[in-house]
Amino acid sequence: MNFKFTKESIEKINADLVFVVCFEKEGEKPVPATLQKMDGAQDLDKIFAGKISQTIKERQFFGKLGETLLINTFGKITAKNILIIGGGKPKTFTTETERQVGGKVTQVANAIKAESVGAVLELGKVHGTSVAERLQAFVEGMILASYSFDIFKKEACRIPKTLKTFLIQAKGNTATFQKVCAVAQVMGDATNLARDLTNKPSNKITPTALANAAQDVAKKHKNISCKVWGLKEIKAQKMGALLAVSQGSIEPPTFIHLTYKPSGNSKTKVALIGKGITFDSGGLNLKSRDQEFMKIDMGGAASVIGVFEALAILKPKIQVEGFIASCENMPSGSATRPGDILTTRAGTTVEVINTDAEGRLVLADALDYACEFNPTYMIDMATLTGGAAYALGELVTPILGNDKRLISLLLAAGQKAGERSWELPIIQDYKKGYLKGPADLKNSGSGSMASTISGALFLEDFARKNKWVHMDIASTSWAEEPNNYHTMIGATGNPVRTLLNFLMAL
Numbered sequence: 001m002n003f004k005f006t007k008e009s010i011e012k013i014n015a016d017l018v019f020v021v022c023f024e025k026e027g028e029k030p031v032p033a034t035l036q037k038m039d040g041a042q043d044l045d046k047i048f049a050g051k052i053s054q055t056i057k058e059r060q061f062f063g064k065l066g067e068t069l070l071i072n073t074f075g076k077i078t079a080k081n082i083l084i085i086g087g088g089k090p091k092t093f094t095t096e097t098e099r100q101v102g103g104k105v106t107q108v109a110n111a112i113k114a115e116s117v118g119a120v121l122e123l124g125k126v127h128g129t130s131v132a133e134r135l136q137a138f139v140e141g142m143i144l145a146s147y148s149f150d151i152f153k154k155e156a157c158r159i160p161k162t163l164k165t166f167l168i169q170a171k172g173n174t175a176t177f178q179k180v181c182a183v184a185q186v187m188g189d190a191t192n193l194a195r196d197l198t199n200k201p202s203n204k205i206t207p208t209a210l211a212n213a214a215q216d217v218a219k220k221h222k223n224i225s226c227k228v229w230g231l232k233e234i235k236a237q238k239m240g241a242l243l244a245v246s247q248g249s250i251e252p253p254t255f256i257h258l259t260y261k262p263s264g265n266s267k268t269k270v271a272l273i274g275k276g277i278t279f280d281s282g283g284l285n286l287k288s289r290d291q292e293f294m295k296i297d298m299g300g301a302a303s304v305i306g307v308f309e310a311l312a313i314l315k316p317k318i319q320v321e322g323f324i325a326s327c328e329n330m331p332s333g334s335a336t337r338p339g340d341i342l343t344t345r346a347g348t349t350v351e352v353i354n355t356d357a358e359g360r361l362v363l364a365d366a367l368d369y370a371c372e373f374n375p376t377y378m379i380d381m382a383t384l385t386g387g388a389a390y391a392l393g394e395l396v397t398p399i400l401g402n403d404k405r406l407i408s409l410l411l412a413a414g415q416k417a418g419e420r421s422w423e424l425p426i427i428q429d430y431k432k433g434y435l436k437g438p439a440d441l442k443n444s445g446s447g448s449m450a451s452t453i454s455g456a457l458f459l460e461d462f463a464r465k466n467k468w469v470h471m472d473i474a475s476t477s478w479a480e481e482p483n484n485y486h487t488m489i490g491a492t493g494n495p496v497r498t499l500l501n502f503l504m505a506l
């Protein structure tokens with residue numbers, strides 16, 4: 001997207017479409033919305049001799065979030081169309097509102113084949129949000145809504161993405177606004193990269209293809225390096241858990257190590273660890289449902305790769321290491337049997353009670369390896385438990401960990417990103433069941449219904465004494481319900497922007 005700044009008043013902005021936001025009236029009964037002064041809407045209404053507000057009444061436009069009213073200008077002003085867009089109730093306004101509006105404007109623009117949109121930037125505080133925060137969220141919404149997953153469709157069935165330029169009327173110094181737009185673009189692109197890797201099916205994104213995607217990022221950017229291990233090196237590393245999960249598949253496992261180094265020296269080092277199961281059939285404990293959905297089981301890994309793509313451009317002053325354990329979980333004559341006992345890289349023995357609890361196994365080896373880099377913080381991301389959906393639903397990511405400060409930083413970063421998260425407690429009593437078998441640990445059967453907490457309990461010790469957080473994205477890395485900026489059912493790229501906000505704020 002090109003971002004251009006102009007001093008022209010709204011009727012002279014040279015765009016295919018200019019938009020103004022209308023808020024919903026407080027009160028129970030919906031009433032037609034009124035035009036605002038701040039964003040030039042009332043000026044436009046004057047030029048059209050009150051016809052815009054008249055249309056708002058006639059068409060019963062209430063200003064609900066994402067509601068749209070499109071008016072052709074037939075040459076009366078420079079822009080070809082005016083879009084009135086609903087912002088919802090003023091009381092509920094947050095930066096997320098901007099993200100939603102940005103997404104909807106982009107959808108409408110592409111639907112009418114507009115190449116440019118224009119608007120007036122409100123400079124003051126709006127409900128406690130600064131202009132930079134609002135602009136960033138709005139542009140994120142635009143970039144996210146520009147994404148679609150249609151590479152497997154015939155050309156004729158794809159919606160062309162015509163929108164290329166955002167013309168912004170802003171007074172004063174526009175250099176900082178330009179920077180804000182650039183950051184939003186990078187964060188949006190990184191999210192879209194993670195979405196794309198996750199949306200692609202398991203026959204396209206194998207463990208080897210996932211490693212290639214990580215290497216592509218490193219090839220593009222001088223400040224990123226990427227090392228990939230195959231079966232031989234993984235064996236040499238004694239990653240017995242990753243090997244046990246992968247052994248039923250004809251696809252060899254990969255272990256991916258990404259590094260971002262800042263230009264100067266940095267004491268702070270963050271390790272990001274991603275679950276990279278490119279297909280989770282359940283193994284011999286074969287899933288009886290939802291298998292067609294299990295291409296998403298590398299969503300954590302996809303987020304790690306997306307984050308590195310953005311780090312290369314945003315260049316924060318900290319070091320970041322990414323670790324991805326990737327394989328397929330398949331049933332076959334060579335697959336791990338329920339009851340088998342494996343030895344993890346850390347030397348812990350694990351009795352595999354359920355081959356479908358494979359994520360914690362591959363993560364155990366990845367966490368253990370990550371510890372050797374002495375990270376200040378360790379954050380793992382994994383589509384680990386179906387229980388995440390029962391705990392917090394589809395819109396909130398459970399966060400569990402051993403460091404209050406790290407957790408609160410991530411919660412705040414998620415809030416800013418429009419990726420909601422909430423802390424779940426790590427209840428040690430639920431660990432008892434894991435200790436009952438013949439090995440050091442069982443991989444399932446904690447005895448608690450709280451499977452998301454149990455998952456975190458399994459991982460905890462593999463982070464050793466480090467400050468560590470686990471994000472269970474099983475329910476939030478995929479959206480069944482499109483919104484204004486996730487225009488289709490599919491991957492959300494969660495929690496790419498949470499991590500980027502967190503890393504940039506460190």
Ligand code: BES
Pocket residue numbers: 280297354356357358359383384385386387443444445451474475
């Ligand atoms: N990949 C699944 C979790 C999952 C479920 C992700 C639904 C996305 C949507 C994971 O490997 C799994 O199968 N977990 C089991 C663990 C159980 C066997 C302890 C689960 O949650 O049922």
Ligand code: ZN
Pocket residue numbers: 280282355356357358359
């Ligand atoms: Zn599983």
Ligand code: ZN
Pocket residue numbers: 277280297356358359383384
């Ligand atoms: Zn899984």
